[in-house]
Amino acid sequence: MNGCNDTPRRGKKLLTTVIVCACLMLAAESAPAQTPAEESPQELAALLAEQSSSLAGELRRIQREIAALRADLDKPGIQEVFGGIGYIFGLFGTAAFVASRRRDPKPKE
Amino acid sequence: MHISDGVLPISVTVGGYAASAAIAAWSAHRTRSEELPKVAVVTAAFFVASLIQVPFGPTSVHLLIPGLAGALLGASAFLAIGLGLLLQSMLFQFGGLTALGANALMMGVPALLCGVFFQRFKGRTRRRQAIIGGLAGALGTALAALVLALLLATGGEDFFGVAKIALAAHVPVVVIEGLVSAFTIGFLAKVKPALLEPAFVQSEKAAPCLR
Numbered sequence: 001m002n003g004c005n006d007t008p009r010r011g012k013k014l015l016t017t018v019i020v021c022a023c024l025m026l027a028a029e030s031a032p033a034q035t036p037a038e039e040s041p042q043e044l045a046a047l048l049a050e051q052s053s054s055l056a057g058e059l060r061r062i063q064r065e066i067a068a069l070r071a072d073l074d075k076p077g078i079q080e081v082f083g084g085i086g087y088i089f090g091l092f093g094t095a096a097f098v099a100s101r102r103r104d105p106k107p108k109e
Numbered sequence: 110m111h112i113s114d115g116v117l118p119i120s121v122t123v124g125g126y127a128a129s130a131a132i133a134a135w136s137a138h139r140t141r142s143e144e145l146p147k148v149a150v151v152t153a154a155f156f157v158a159s160l161i162q163v164p165f166g167p168t169s170v171h172l173l174i175p176g177l178a179g180a181l182l183g184a185s186a187f188l189a190i191g192l193g194l195l196l197q198s199m200l201f202q203f204g205g206l207t208a209l210g211a212n213a214l215m216m217g218v219p220a221l222l223c224g225v226f227f228q229r230f231k232g233r234t235r236r237r238q239a240i241i242g243g244l245a246g247a248l249g250t251a252l253a254a255l256v257l258a259l260l261l262a263t264g265g266e267d268f269f270g271v272a273k274i275a276l277a278a279h280v281p282v283v284v285i286e287g288l289v290s291a292f293t294i295g296f297l298a299k300v301k302p303a304l305l306e307p308a309f310v311q312s313e314k315a316a317p318c319l320r
Contacts, residue, residue, distance in 0.1 A: 081157060
């Protein structure tokens with residue numbers, strides 16, 4: 001941010017402050033309307049830093065949650081387990097059926 | 110202990126498929142139709158056993174029961190393990206489909222060896238059968254770790270380094286599998302000893318060396 005330490009550029013400083021405040025209010029509506037003229041840039045910077053740190057914490061939490069969800073998705077569920085067991089018994093049942101058909105005709109004839 | 114896609118070189122992948130297809134065909138040929146229900150049950154047990162996670166440090170390893178399957182099924186074990194691995198890789202995303210042949214070799218060959226070991230050394234008494242079964246169960250996993258190291262060594266890894274890591278990571282599994290196999294075989298010897306007589310001893314009169 002420019003113009004923090006120069007008194008002659010007061011107008012520019014004020015303009016910057018107003019723009020930053022507007023951005024802040026747009027970005028986070030939780031921040032109540034603060035009188036822009038009375039905020040010093042240092043306070044604003046502190047406010048920004050605080051908000052960004054809280055946002056970063058929130059983001060980290062959400063990322064962790066997503067990672068946990070993905071790990072859960074990777075784990076096979078009960079459906080896969082029973083589906084696989086069903087496949088196995090079905091395949092072996094079919095094999096046994098075919099084998100019995102192949103063997104059956106002899107004693108009948 | 111499943112090999113993922115893209116770990117092994119192409120030649121080993123193709124060779125693994127060819128070798129395991131040949132052994133699976135032999136295994137299917139040796140499977141009698143009366144044995145099919147038993148093979149199915151052991152296959153299902155093998156398929157589900159991989160879901161039993163054993164926490165080990167930061168990671169966790171899961172149960173693989175090649176030794177138990179080999180001891181119970183004999184020659185049919187390779188078929189059972191191949192099918193179980195196919196379904197595991199399709200449904201659980203354990204190991205890649207392209208590495209299926211190598212995975213089947215990794216689990217199936219130790220299973221066959223354990224089957225021979227168990228049939229050769231199981232005595233008449235229940236106690237001895239349980240002990241030999243437990244040894245076979247432990248041996249199966251240890252051999253599988255060695256085959257894994259052998260397969261990875263073809264991809265340029267250092268054999269002894271991988272073997273050491275694979276064996277160290279599976280020490281708890283080896284112990285647990287030994288106990289599980291000993292318990293299972295001891296129980297079966299009590300309630301249904303006929304299950305411990307795999308077909309490849311009974312049906313093949315041409316294999317007297319196994320007796």
